Amino acid sequence: MASSILHCPRDGSALVSPDNSQKSVFSRNGISHCPTCSGLALNSSAASSEICIKKLEMIHDGFKDEGISVDICCPFCDSEMKVRDFAFRKIDGSLTELIEIDGCPTCSSIWLDAGELQRLSPPSGNTSNSPSSEAGALAIVLDLLLHLPFVFV
Numbered sequence: 001m002a003s004s005i006l007h008c009p010r011d012g013s014a015l016v017s018p019d020n021s022q023k024s025v026f027s028r029n030g031i032s033h034c035p036t037c038s039g040l041a042l043n044s045s046a047a048s049s050e051i052c053i054k055k056l057e058m059i060h061d062g063f064k065d066e067g068i069s070v071d072i073c074c075p076f077c078d079s080e081m082k083v084r085d086f087a088f089r090k091i092d093g094s095l096t097e098l099i100e101i102d103g104c105p106t107c108s109s110i111w112l113d114a115g116e117l118q119r120l121s122p123p124s125g126n127t128s129n130s131p132s133s134e135a136g137a138l139a140i141v142l143d144l145l146l147h148l149p150f151v152f153v
């Protein structure tokens with residue numbers, strides 16, 4: 001799996017694999033990112049962080065029997081993906097804004113559009129950021145979120 005090139009389910013761009021990313025946050029969480037739209041693809045078998053692997057498997061459970069089918073294919077196994085709304089529970093007990101997550105019912109992978117994470121953490125005003133550095137910023141947001149409990153809504 002590691003050697004095959006994955007493609008962005010949104011725009012078909014070749015995804016940058018975690019190993020080819022410069023930042024450890026990508027390899028730790030097994031994040032492949034799209035150089036065009038800054039979307040993030042995660043797969044539990046690509047991650048090295050135990051927290052991330054457990055969280056992805058828990059999220060995957062929520063896509064086996066539930067979720068609404070969407071017209072995009074899993075970058076890892078080509079299954080039709082599903083979408084669900086979910087939120088993370090913050091330290092103070094309140095929930096983050098709802099974000100949409102596309103999950104694969106077959107393998108434990110998820111796709112996150114850049115816009116979903118940007119709603120939780122708006123870009124810091126520097127509009128000249130390249131999509132890759134934007135993906136890096138979003139991966140850091142996601143890295144923090146993966147430490148929080150999540151709820152499907």
Ligand SMILES: [Zn+2]
Binds near residue numbers: 009037
């Ligand atoms: Zn893309």
Ligand SMILES: [Zn+2]
Binds near residue numbers: 074078079108109
């Ligand atoms: Zn899949």
